[in-house]
Amino acid sequence: MTTPPIRLAINGASGRMGSALLALLRDDPRFELVHAVVAPGSVDDGQPIHHGAALRFAHDWSGAPALDVVIDFSGPAALEGALTHCLAHGIALVSGTTGLDAAMEARLDQAGQRIALLRAANFSLGVAVLTRLLRNAAAALPGWDLEIVEAHHNRKQDAPSGTALALGHAAAEARKTTLDHAAVYSREGQTGPRAEGSIGFAVVRGGDIVGEHTALLIGQGERVELGHRATDRSIFARGALQAAHWLSSRPAGHWRIDDVIATPRQVSAHHE
Numbered sequence: 001m002t003t004p005p006i007r008l009a010i011n012g013a014s015g016r017m018g019s020a021l022l023a024l025l026r027d028d029p030r031f032e033l034v035h036a037v038v039a040p041g042s043v044d045d046g047q048p049i050h051h052g053a054a055l056r057f058a059h060d061w062s063g064a065p066a067l068d069v070v071i072d073f074s075g076p077a078a079l080e081g082a083l084t085h086c087l088a089h090g091i092a093l094v095s096g097t098t099g100l101d102a103a104m105e106a107r108l109d110q111a112g113q114r115i116a117l118l119r120a121a122n123f124s125l126g127v128a129v130l131t132r133l134l135r136n137a138a139a140a141l142p143g144w145d146l147e148i149v150e151a152h153h154n155r156k157q158d159a160p161s162g163t164a165l166a167l168g169h170a171a172a173e174a175r176k177t178t179l180d181h182a183a184v185y186s187r188e189g190q191t192g193p194r195a196e197g198s199i200g201f202a203v204v205r206g207g208d209i210v211g212e213h214t215a216l217l218i219g220q221g222e223r224v225e226l227g228h229r230a231t232d233r234s235i236f237a238r239g240a241l242q243a244a245h246w247l248s249s250r251p252a253g254h255w256r257i258d259d260v261i262a263t264p265r266q267v268s269a270h271h272e
């Protein structure tokens with residue numbers, strides 16, 4: 001007996017990540033794309049999702065058919081609409097949107113009690129491994145200064161990137177502190193030496209850089225550099241589709257990209 005395809009919707013469907021997802025979905029029998037939401041008033045609104053396709057871009061969730069999972073790569077305001085629809089209909093949600101405010105973070109925390117929710121600041125396998133390496137290095141070199149440098153394209157809306165912040169959280173946790181306590185986001189106007197135990201962030205924006213992250217652990221007379229460079233955003237789209245496939249059969253809860261990479265028998269939902 002063959003399994004029916006997963007009924008999928010994309011939020012932010014005509015953006016950079018939305019387009020990368022649409023390209024992969026043209027050749028992925030695991031999914032049936034049944035709804036694709038773009039910004040209200042966008043030039044794509046009402047247009048076929050690609051030449052000759054029956055499905056047209058929609059500007060909201062009002063006409064959405066029955067769904068198994070929504071993938072969101074949009075912006076903070078657009079995520080709100082997708083989340084409301086998922087909560088109302090018990091639909092699983094995979095979101096890669098970064099730069100959310102505290103109110104939206106709190107809403108998402110609550111949402112995990114009612115729907116299966118998987119959020120990741122970065123869906124690449126390489127960044128998942130980088131995070132593990134940084135956790136180990138930060139704990140093994142507790143007295144070394146840690147700086148996180150990220151670079152992205154000139155259209156990016158948020159800074160530092162969601163990935164840089166997630167790397168900072170992982171390192172802070174490994175050193176038994178928090179980013180609230182340790183982070184330094186700017187040194188403008190600073191006088192005096194670097195604060196001991198702090199985690200510094202530096203941001204580069206330009207051109208078409210897809211996404212680069214380097215963690216520098218700097219000691220006396222030596223340093224360790226751990227880095228990742230994305231050169232094609234289809235890596236994020238492929239990771240998000242893998243996560244959506246995996247999440248579509250999970251119960252409500254907060255799930256992580258590490259859960260997808262681990263074997264299913266080793267995991268349980270996180271209700272923190």
Ligand SMILES: NC(=O)C1=CN([C@@H]2O[C@H](COP(=O)(O)OP(=O)(O)OC[C@H]3O[C@@H](n4cnc5c(N)ncnc54)[C@H](OP(=O)(O)O)[C@@H]3O)[C@@H](O)[C@H]2O)C=CC1
Pocket residue numbers: 011012013014015016017018037038039040042059073074075077078081095096097098099120121122123124158162233236
């Ligand atoms: N987790 C990960 O692995 C990754 C995360 N990201 C994150 O994903 C997000 C999107 O990135 P990216 O694709 O580069 O950004 P884009 O700006 O290219 O795409 C976002 C899209 O959302 C659209 N949009 C705006 N309002 C709505 C709405 N109400 N409903 C539906 N769509 C809407 C925008 O339309 P318009 O332009 O017309 O406003 C735009 O097309 C960012 O937060 C980014 O940081 C990106 C890459 C990887």
Ligand SMILES: O=C(O)C1=N[C@H](C(=O)O)C[C@H](O)C1
Pocket residue numbers: 098121122152153156157160161162163164210211212
């Ligand atoms: O906006 C982007 O492009 C990216 N955003 C994510 C982030 O903020 O970390 C992930 C990736 O680096 C690309």
